Amino acid sequence: xxxxxxxxxxxxxxxxxxxxxxxxxxxxxxxxxxxxxxxxxxxxxxxxxxxxxxxxxxxxxxxxxxxxxxxxxxxxxxxxxxxxxxxxxxxxxxxxxxxxxxxxxxxxxxxxxxxxxxxxxxxxxxxxxxxxxxxxxxxxxxxxxxxxxxxxxxxxxxxxxxxxxxxxxxxxxxxxxxxxxxxxxxxxxxxxxxxxxxxxxxxxxxxxxxxxxxxxxxxxxxxxxxxxxxxxxxxxxxxxxxxxxxxxxxxxxxxxxxx
Ligand code: PGA
Numbered sequence: 001x002x003x004x005x006x007x008x009x010x011x012x013x014x015x016x017x018x019x020x021x022x023x024x025x026x027x028x029x030x031x032x033x034x035x036x037x038x039x040x041x042x043x044x045x046x047x048x049x050x051x052x053x054x055x056x057x058x059x060x061x062x063x064x065x066x067x068x069x070x071x072x073x074x075x076x077x078x079x080x081x082x083x084x085x086x087x088x089x090x091x092x093x094x095x096x097x098x099x100x101x102x103x104x105x106x107x108x109x110x111x112x113x114x115x116x117x118x119x120x121x122x123x124x125x126x127x128x129x130x131x132x133x134x135x136x137x138x139x140x141x142x143x144x145x146x147x148x149x150x151x152x153x154x155x156x157x158x159x160x161x162x163x164x165x166x167x168x169x170x171x172x173x174x175x176x177x178x179x180x181x182x183x184x185x186x187x188x189x190x191x192x193x194x195x196x197x198x199x200x201x202x203x204x205x206x207x208x209x210x211x212x213x214x215x216x217x218x219x220x221x222x223x224x225x226x227x228x229x230x231x232x233x234x235x236x237x238x239x240x241x242x243x244x245x246x247x248x249x250x251x252x253x254x255x256x257x258x259x
Contacts, residue, residue, distance in 0.1 A: 005214050007041040007230060008170060008237035009254050010131065011244025012071060012099060012218075015048060022051035023058055028247035030064045037254050041237070044069040044097050045244070049085055056093050069097035069131075072105060075118035087119075091126040098123045099239075100130040101157060103176045113156035120157055124165050131170040131216070131239065132157045134197065138177035146175075147196055154200045163205045167212040172239040173197050178219025180241060184229070190217045191232035198234055223252035227259045 017025065026045070033043065046069035047055050056068055074084040090098060100123060101116035116132070123130040134153040136146040150173070158166055173193050178185050185193070194215045202210035217229050218239030229235055243249040252259075 005212070005236040008044065008214055008216060009041050009250075009256075010044040010046060010069060010097065010099075010172075010216065010237065010239050011250050012046045012102070012239055012241050013048060013051075013244060014071065014104070014241060016245050017047065017051065019051040019054040022047050022055050025245075025247050026055055026058050026064065026066070027062075029066070029251060030062060032247060032251035033066075033254060038065045040257055041254060042067060043254055046071045046097070046099055052090070052093050052095065056095075060094070067096045068094055069099065070095045071099050071102065073098055073100075073119065073123065075115065075122040077122075087122045087126040087128065091128060095128055097129050097131055097170070099172075100132050101153070102133045103135055103174060103179060107176070113153060116153075116157050117159050117161075120161060120169075124161070124169075129169055131172050133172045133174050133218070133239070135174040135176050135179075135219070141175065141177065146193065150193065150197065151200050154197065155204060158201075158204055163209045166201065166205045167209040170214045170216060170237070171197055171201070172216040172218045174218035174239060176219075180220070182220050184220040184222070184225050185217070187225075187228045187232055190229055191234055194232065194234040221253060223249055223256075223259075226253040226256040230256050 044067040070090050073087045100119045105111045120130045134150045136149045140146055140149050175185050197215050198210045201213050214236040216237040216239045217235045221238040221240045222243050
C-alpha cells in the first residue's frame with residue numbers, strides 16, 4: 001500500500017553562500033517557482049547558520065512558501081559547547097527541518113549513532129522535523145555490507161522515538177560514494193535502497209509508519225537525473241547539495257515533474 005507522500009526537495013548549502021548571496025538566491029528562486037510547484041512538492045533550504053536569520057526574514061516578509069531548514073544542531077538545550085547551536089535557537093528562527101547525521105558530520109566531525117539519536121529526539125522536542133541521513137561508503141557497498149550499515153544507522157538513529165514521530169520524519173538515503181562526486185546511484189539502485197530503508201522502518205515501527213515516512217535520495221542529484229530518480233515508488237524527494245547552490249538548477253530539480 002502506498003499513501004500520498006508529498007515529495008520534499010531540500011537544498012543543503014553546506015559551507016557555501018554568505019548571507020548576502022543567500023538573500024539573492026532566495027529571491028531568484030522565488031521568481032522561478034510558482035504556486036503549482038509548492039503544491040506539487042515541499043521545498044526546503046538549509047543555509048549555513050550565519051544566513052538563517054536573513055533567509056527567515058526574506059521568506060516571511062515576501063511570503064515565500066519555501067521551508068526554512070538547518071544543516072545541524074547540538075542535542076543539548078544550552079551549555080558550554082563552544083561553536084555549537086541548540087535546537088531551541090533554531091526553533092526561535094522558525095526553522096522546520098534539521099538535517100541530522102549527514103555523512104560529512106559523521107565522517108569528518110566524528111558524530112556517532114548515539115549523538116545522532118540524541119539529536120533526532122532534541123529536534124522533535126523543539127517541534128521541528130529531523131531529516132536523518134544514512135548511507136554506505138563505496139567499500140561497504142563493494143563488500144556487500146551496504147544494507148547492514150544502513151539498517152544499523154536506522155535502528156540506532158530511531159531508538160526510543162515513538163511511531164508517530166517516526167512517521168512524520170524524513171530519512172535521506174545518501175550513498176557516500178555519490179555525494180559531490182557526480183556518480184549518482186542508478187534509479188534502480190536508489191529505489192532498491194530506499195525500499196530497503198522503508199522495510200527497516202517497518203521492522204521498527206510498523207507498516208503504517210513505513211508507508212507514511214518520507215524517504216529522500218541524495219548524492220549528485222541534478223536537473224538531468226532528478227525526474228528518473230523521483231519517479232521511483234519509494235523515493236519521496238531529494239536532498240540536493242551542489243545543484244542547490246544555483247537557483248536555475250535547483251528550480252529545475254523542483255520542477256522535475258515537468259521534464
Ligand atoms: P551533492 O550533495 O548533491 O553535492 O552530491 C548531497 C548531500 O550531501 O546532501
